Amino acid sequence: xxxxxxxxxxxxxxxxxxxxxxxxxxxxxxxxxxxxxxxxxxxxxxxxxxxxxxxxxxxxxxxxxxxxxxxxxxxxxxxxxxxxxxxxxxxxxxxxxxxxxxxxxxxxxxxxxxxxxxxxxxxxxxxxxxxxxxxxxxxxxxxxxxxxxxxxxxxxxxxxxxxxxxxxxxxxxxxxxxxxxxxxxxxxxxxxxxxxxxxxxxxxxxxxxxxxxxxxxxxxxxxxxxxxxxxxxxxxxxxxxxxxxxxxxxxxxxxxxxxxxxxxxxxxxxxxxxxxxxxxxxxxxxxxxxxxx
Amino acid sequence: xxxxxxxxxxxxxxxxxxxxxxxxxxxxxxxxxxxxxxxxxxxxxxxxxxxxxxxxxxxxxxxxxxxxxxxxxxxxxxxxxxxxxxxxxxxxxxxxxxxxxxxxxxxxxxxxxxxxxxxxxxxxxxxxxxxxxxxxxxxxxxxxxxxxxxxxxxxxxxxxxxxxxxxxxxxxxxxxxxxxxxxxxxxxxxxxxxxxx
Numbered sequence: 001x002x003x004x005x006x007x008x009x010x011x012x013x014x015x016x017x018x019x020x021x022x023x024x025x026x027x028x029x030x031x032x033x034x035x036x037x038x039x040x041x042x043x044x045x046x047x048x049x050x051x052x053x054x055x056x057x058x059x060x061x062x063x064x065x066x067x068x069x070x071x072x073x074x075x076x077x078x079x080x081x082x083x084x085x086x087x088x089x090x091x092x093x094x095x096x097x098x099x100x101x102x103x104x105x106x107x108x109x110x111x112x113x114x115x116x117x118x119x120x121x122x123x124x125x126x127x128x129x130x131x132x133x134x135x136x137x138x139x140x141x142x143x144x145x146x147x148x149x150x151x152x153x154x155x156x157x158x159x160x161x162x163x164x165x166x167x168x169x170x171x172x173x174x175x176x177x178x179x180x181x182x183x184x185x186x187x188x189x190x191x192x193x194x195x196x197x198x199x200x201x202x203x204x205x206x207x208x209x210x211x212x213x214x215x216x217x218x219x220x221x222x223x224x225x226x227x228x229x230x231x232x233x234x235x236x237x238x239x240x241x242x243x244x245x246x247x248x249x250x251x252x253x254x255x256x257x258x259x260x261x262x263x264x265x266x267x268x269x270x271x272x273x274x275x276x277x278x279x280x281x282x283x284x285x286x287x288x289x290x291x292x293x
Numbered sequence: 294x295x296x297x298x299x300x301x302x303x304x305x306x307x308x309x310x311x312x313x314x315x316x317x318x319x320x321x322x323x324x325x326x327x328x329x330x331x332x333x334x335x336x337x338x339x340x341x342x343x344x345x346x347x348x349x350x351x352x353x354x355x356x357x358x359x360x361x362x363x364x365x366x367x368x369x370x371x372x373x374x375x376x377x378x379x380x381x382x383x384x385x386x387x388x389x390x391x392x393x394x395x396x397x398x399x400x401x402x403x404x405x406x407x408x409x410x411x412x413x414x415x416x417x418x419x420x421x422x423x424x425x426x427x428x429x430x431x432x433x434x435x436x437x438x439x440x441x442x443x444x445x446x447x448x449x450x451x452x453x454x455x456x457x458x459x460x461x462x463x464x465x466x467x468x469x470x471x472x473x474x475x476x477x478x479x480x481x482x483x484x485x486x487x488x489x490x
Contacts, residue, residue, distance in 0.1 A: 010432070069435060160435075226454060226456045226471055227436045228452060228453050230439065231439055
């Protein structure tokens with residue numbers, strides 16, 4: 001009974017439940033559609049995808065949300081998951097073909113209507129611009145941590161939801177741009193070299209902000225003292241832990257991202273080499289066939 | 294080109310957000326929370342055992358505070374400051390209410406609450422709810438409380454929010470007073486709220 005109360009939403013959000021349920025349903029339908037065409041997605045891709053969905057859902061719609069509202073460091077952990085870890089899992093599971101297969105025909109026709117796809121495409125390309133995406137990524141972290149903004153976000157339910165959704169959506173956009181293989185990104189695919197530069201560039205301001213919070217000698221976020229903390233902890237320790245979470249694991253995610261990018265580079269090289277070898281082999285075969293004739 | 298337009302839109306949005314979102318600090322310990330904090334709404338029982346709701350106090354300026362009667366320092370200090378501010382209002386003090394919501398309903402029975410709030414003045418109301426009613430209220434006002442470990446005699450302390458939420462006469466949240474807000478400043482703000490229709 002007690003366990004159940006921890007798993008239930010602290011503040012039920014119909015939007016969150018609808019979004020997560022719809023996404024899961026699309027994915028499951030997509031797997032079924034692909035299986036009909038004898039395409040099996042295997043175990044790991046769905047596993048990583050649902051793990052990504054589950055961690056995002058858990059920090060938004062369980063008792064964890066209460067702790068995040070009343071403890072600064074748990075709030076930082078919540079954003080580490082919504083903005084970094086959850087989106088990374090979702091992107092690494094390469095879910096687009098499965099989700100695409102899961103969209104029912106009529107819905108897809110609506111989405112591919114130029115009146116709908118045009119504006120969405122323009123917005124998408126603007127948000128995925130290699131200069132804009134990292135600015136939004138870091139900008140959102142800084143914006144919601146401006147003490148006076150943070151104060152209002154923790155006091156007002158609507159702003160709080162806006163804050164968390166902005167982190168999740170931007171997280172998916174940013175890590176998609178960084179981690180998706182080029183062939184999955186389509187026409188506007190981003191090259192791997194600049195991705196590593198961006199990953200480094202976003203790590204530095206996160207380190208600076210995290211260190212500033214962790215090493216600050218006075219409390220920066222008064223709201224937790226005013227509205228009460230989730231359990232007894234010294235305000236400074238709470239702030240230091242929150243700063244460390246902003247500083248180290250968040251910046252580490254850039255290193256993880258660089259490893260994924262490196263993996264893509266190597267995989268692409270391997271494919272190119274194989275193609276070259278095949279081409280040489282077939283050329284040689286052609287030449288010897290010509291000689292034999 | 295697209296990128297530049299998007300960057301401009303982004304800068305504009307950020308600028309607007311910065312103007313609109315920041316907390317408006319009034320004086321030193323009072324913050325304008327109009328439109329941020331939920332309007333006054335609850336169902337509880339008062340110190341006389343009468344079921345009450347926000348509607349029972351419509352027309353009055355309401356100060357809402359969460360605490361418990363065994364509280365050693367924070368609650369008596371805050372309530373005394375509020376009493377002091379109310380006294381400075383003179384005749385207008387009839388239109389002001391302090392709702393003291395207990396976060397320790399097990400020990401704060403109605404008689405205990407009644408004795409406690411009557412010490413501070415006729416404007417003070419002690420509210421006690423079921424677990425569900427109290428949980429609804431702390432979710433609504435985004436505050437928290439938790440019980441400390443009991444000592445050998447079974448006495449325990451409760452950590453709770455320190456905020457005083459102040460609502461206008463129509464039940465809309467107006468101000469948030471923090472610990473240390475001087476009674477004279479509070480009184481001036483209460484007068485201002487009483488003058489608004």
